[in-house]
Amino acid sequence: MSRPAAHPDAMNRGSMNQGAMNRDALRRGLIDRAVLRAEWTKFRTVRGWVAGTVAAVLLIVALAMLLAGGSHTSCSNGPVEVACPALPIGPGGQAVTDRFYFAHRELTGDGTLTVRVASMSGIITYPPPDHDEIVPGLVPWAKAGIIVKQSLRVGAPYAAVMLTGKQGVHMQDDFVHDTPGPAGARWLRLARSGDAITGYASADGIRWTAIDTVRLQGLPRTVRIGMFVTSPSDLSVSRNSLGGSITQARFTQASATFDHVTPGGPWSRDEVGGHEGMTDWERYHRANGVSESGGTVTVTGTGDIAPRMDAVKPEVSLTGVAPGLIVLVVVAVTFVTAEYRRGLIRTTLLATPGRGRVLAAKAVVAGAVAFAAGLVAAAVALALGTKMLTAGGNQVLPVSALTEVRVVVGAAALLAACAVTALALGALSRRGMVAVTAAIAVIIVPWTLATASILPDEAARWLLCLTPAAGFAALQAIPAYPQVVAHYAPADGYYPLPPWAGLAVSFGYAALALAFALVRLRRADA
Amino acid sequence: MTGELRAGLRAELTKLRTTPAPAWLLAAIVALTVGAGAAATAVGGSPGTDTPRLALTGVQLGQAAAVMFGISVISGEYATGLIRTTFTAMPRRASVLAAKAGLVAGLGLAAGALAVLGSLLAATLAPPGGGAPALSLADGATLRAAIGSALYLTLMAVFGLGVGAAVQDAATAAGVALGVPYLLTIVMTVVNDQDLGRLLYRISPMSAGLTVQMTTDLSASPIGPWAGLGVLAAWAAAALAGGGLLVLVRDA
Numbered sequence: 035m036s037r038p039a040a041h042p043d044a045m046n047r048g049s050m051n052q053g054a055m056n057r058d059a060l061r062r063g064l065i066d067r068a069v070l071r072a073e074w075t076k077f078r079t080v081r082g083w084v085a086g087t088v089a090a091v092l093l094i095v096a097l098a099m100l101l102a103g104g105s106h107t108s109c110s111n112g113p114v115e116v117a118c119p120a121l122p123i124g125p126g127g128q129a130v131t132d133r134f135y136f137a138h139r140e141l142t143g144d145g146t147l148t149v150r151v152a153s154m155s156g157i158i159t160y161p162p163p164d165h166d167e168i169v170p171g172l173v174p175w176a177k178a179g180i181i182v183k184q185s186l187r188v189g190a191p192y193a194a195v196m197l198t199g200k201q202g203v204h205m206q207d208d209f210v211h212d213t214p215g216p217a218g219a220r221w222l223r224l225a226r227s228g229d230a231i232t233g234y235a236s237a238d239g240i241r242w243t244a245i246d247t248v249r250l251q252g253l254p255r256t257v258r259i260g261m262f263v264t265s266p267s268d269l270s271v272s273r274n275s276l277g278g279s280i281t282q283a284r285f286t287q288a289s290a291t292f293d294h295v296t297p298g299g300p301w302s303r304d305e306v307g308g309h310e311g312m313t314d315w316e317r318y319h320r321a322n323g324v325s326e327s328g329g330t331v332t333v334t335g336t337g338d339i340a341p342r343m344d345a346v347k348p349e350v351s352l353t354g355v356a357p358g359l360i361v362l363v364v365v366a367v368t369f370v371t372a373e374y375r376r377g378l379i380r381t382t383l384l385a386t387p388g389r390g391r392v393l394a395a396k397a398v399v400a401g402a403v404a405f406a407a408g409l410v411a412a413a414v415a416l417a418l419g420t421k422m423l424t425a426g427g428n429q430v431l432p433v434s435a436l437t438e439v440r441v442v443v444g445a446a447a448l449l450a451a452c453a454v455t456a457l458a459l460g461a462l463s464r465r466g467m468v469a470v471t472a473a474i475a476v477i478i479v480p481w482t483l484a485t486a487s488i489l490p491d492e493a494a495r496w497l498l499c500l501t502p503a504a505g506f507a508a509l510q511a512i513p514a515y516p517q518v519v520a521h522y523a524p525a526d527g528y529y530p531l532p533p534w535a536g537l538a539v540s541f542g543y544a545a546l547a548l549a550f551a552l553v554r555l556r557r558a559d560a
Numbered sequence: 561m562t563g564e565l566r567a568g569l570r571a572e573l574t575k576l577r578t579t580p581a582p583a584w585l586l587a588a589i590v591a592l593t594v595g596a597g598a599a600a601t602a603v604g605g606s607p608g609t610d611t612p613r614l615a616l617t618g619v620q621l622g623q624a625a626a627v628m629f630g631i632s633v634i635s636g637e638y639a640t641g642l643i644r645t646t647f648t649a650m651p652r653r654a655s656v657l658a659a660k661a662g663l664v665a666g667l668g669l670a671a672g673a674l675a676v677l678g679s680l681l682a683a684t685l686a687p688p689g690g691g692a693p694a695l696s697l698a699d700g701a702t703l704r705a706a707i708g709s710a711l712y713l714t715l716m717a718v719f720g721l722g723v724g725a726a727v728q729d730a731a732t733a734a735g736v737a738l739g740v741p742y743l744l745t746i747v748m749t750v751v752n753d754q755d756l757g758r759l760l761y762r763i764s765p766m767s768a769g770l771t772v773q774m775t776t777d778l779s780a781s782p783i784g785p786w787a788g789l790g791v792l793a794a795w796a797a798a799a800l801a802g803g804g805l806l807v808l809v810r811d812a
Contacts, residue, residue: 353750357743364735466731475624486749493603
């Protein structure tokens with residue numbers, strides 16, 4: 035494009051005016067209500083942009099309905115297909131596994147129990163590499179210790195201090211809380227005072243270290259106290275070429291001998307959680323139970339006391355966020371580039387002193403529209419999807435209302451950050467195609483590479499820390515628990531950054547792109 | 561007819577040669593593919609790693625440039641109105657599109673071959689750690705992955721041309737041409753139903769097309785390597801046919 039050569043005086047005047055305007059713009063701030071209204075009017079009166087935004091919302095909701103509606107699960111009870119049982123729920127509202135062998139008695143009011151774990155052993159059935167024999171050994175989170183539990187009901191509140199297979203002494207309560215204890219300890223003690231339970235550990239039974247004090251809300255006066263043993267399945271994970279992973283779980287069992295039990299027996303015995311789902315071999319080969327001789331008690335058990343993760347994650351219903359994001363990217367980019375294509379940008383910049391304000395107003399409009407669209411779409415998709423999944427017999431991991439709100443707002447924030455990034459890329463390149471492709475290349479490509487089992491786990495984690503795709507962490511509803519062995523990889527929906535940090539990365543990129551766009555807009559001719 | 565096609569090819573080549581964007585986009589195909597592949601390889605593998613596939617991971621990023629190249633060849637003319645001059649000079653619109661398709665395929669293949677060679681060279685010079693098996697072009701499967709990846713980039717560029725012809729607006733075309741393959745891949749990874757997942761894998765241009773890069777676990781793949789590339793070819797042909805039809809019946 036050729037421009038008439040300006041008279042030097044005119045150029046000087048022009049730059050002086052420009053300077054005055056910039057100072058003026060600074061005084062009045064980057065956000066100007068009139069400019070904002072002008073940009074909003076442009077947005078809402080162009081049919082394509084409104085249609086694109088509506089299409090993004092519909093896409094997100096439609097994909098949730100499609101995926102949830104097409105998903106049916108039933109459990110087999112022998113040869114009969116039956117509805118899957120409801121997931122046991124812990125005091126925190128999470129789905130839990132609560133299965134262990136328990137030598138217990140009543141504890142009324144305050145009191146303590148002290149034991150020494152004299153020995154701990156176990157078996158693991160058919161582990162890799164050959165999967166051909168039963169070997170002696172303990173999985174890392176096999177647990178043997180003492181526990182105070184409200185009742186024998188599955189999911190009842192508890193606090194426990196335990197020796198683990200390979201992780202030393204830990205204190206845990208209410209399925210999700212875990213505190214490591216001192217190294218080398220074998221003596222364990224629990225002390226109840228009201229609804230406060232304190233766990234202690236010691237290497238010699240003389241010098242004790244308090245691990246933690248937890249409060250079990252509403253603990254009745256009479257509770258169960260005693261020794262327990264449990265042992266979770268041995269896991270190995272292989273990749274699925276279609277995405278995600280295939281987890282193999284193998285039966286394990288642990289035994290522990292407790293001595294110096296003070297105060298001593300007698301003990302009632304129960305298998306909390308029952309032995310539902312166990313094969314006959316697993317039940318009788320070396321039966322779970324309790325044996326007492328002299329002052330020592332040997333408990334054998336299998337199962338786990340932990341949060342449960344092997345059910346449908348609620349954020350499956352938000353799969354449409356990524357495709358919806360692509361549509362919003364196109365809308366946000368063309369919101370800028372269409373002005374360049376039509377030459378309208380010159381009129382816009384003429385009408386608005388301070389170019390930064392135009393860009394700021396456009397960013398606010400694009401970001402706000404994406405946020406509002408995301409909020410509506412994610413809220414409907416999550417609610418509808420969860421309802422349809424449950425109706426299809428799927429076990430959906432429950433999350434608190436607060437988590438649901440966090441995920442929905444997070445999805446909306448992710449869409450807003452990406453829309454602003456796309457808009458800034460549009461202002462930078464001024465070409466719709468380049469900006470759309472660039473936005474997809476920095477947001478959707480890394481996310482797909484990381485979550486669709488294409489890259490190795492480690493590379494996938496790096497991508498989700500360093501690229502604008504980090505914000506997808508906001509969609510993760512179920513946290514990773516260090517005390518539960520699972521495949522915590524992006525391919526299985528576990529992000530390396532916490533939700534707020536991931537969103538911060540995405541917004542950081544949006545701010546950076548916007549800053550570059552601002553510099554370009556101020557320096558270059560329109 | 562052949563004379564007209566030759567003239568059309570020469571005209572299109574002149575347009576591509578004398579504007580800076582196509583050269584940049586072709587360079588971007590090579591740079592993005594090699595760069596992303598080298599980055600993925602640098603993170604390392606494990607003894608079970610499919611090394612050729614890891615080395616060619618960059619195709620995932622390079623395909624964005626390939627699609628852009630295909631779109632730009634037609635949408636640039638729609639944006640500037642040059643398309644009317646083109647159609648005035650060459651009233652047979654099908655010939656114009658055929659010439660464009662031929663050029664996109666030829667140049668895309670050249671860039672794709674360079675990109676693949678560069679990626680393999682990078683992975684040979686800096687092999688992935690972690691006990692990943694070494695790369696050897698003498699291996700039949702590796703050679704197939706290499707040739708297939710170059711063809712994949714070519715077909716993606718042709719797919720972009722077809723979508724660009726159909727949609728006209730470059731930004732929307734980029735959204736459609738990249739969005740549809742990603743949509744299918746994303747849905748595929750989350751569907752609960754194994755059969756539906758395998759079906760989506762087989763019909764998705766990206767998943768099926770990239771099967772050609774796999775050298776291990778091929779038995780677990782829902783589709784064979786060349787058949788997978790055939791799926792992408794079908795998508796490209798369909799896009800081109802659909803776009804061509806719209807170009808014929810629509811006012812320029």
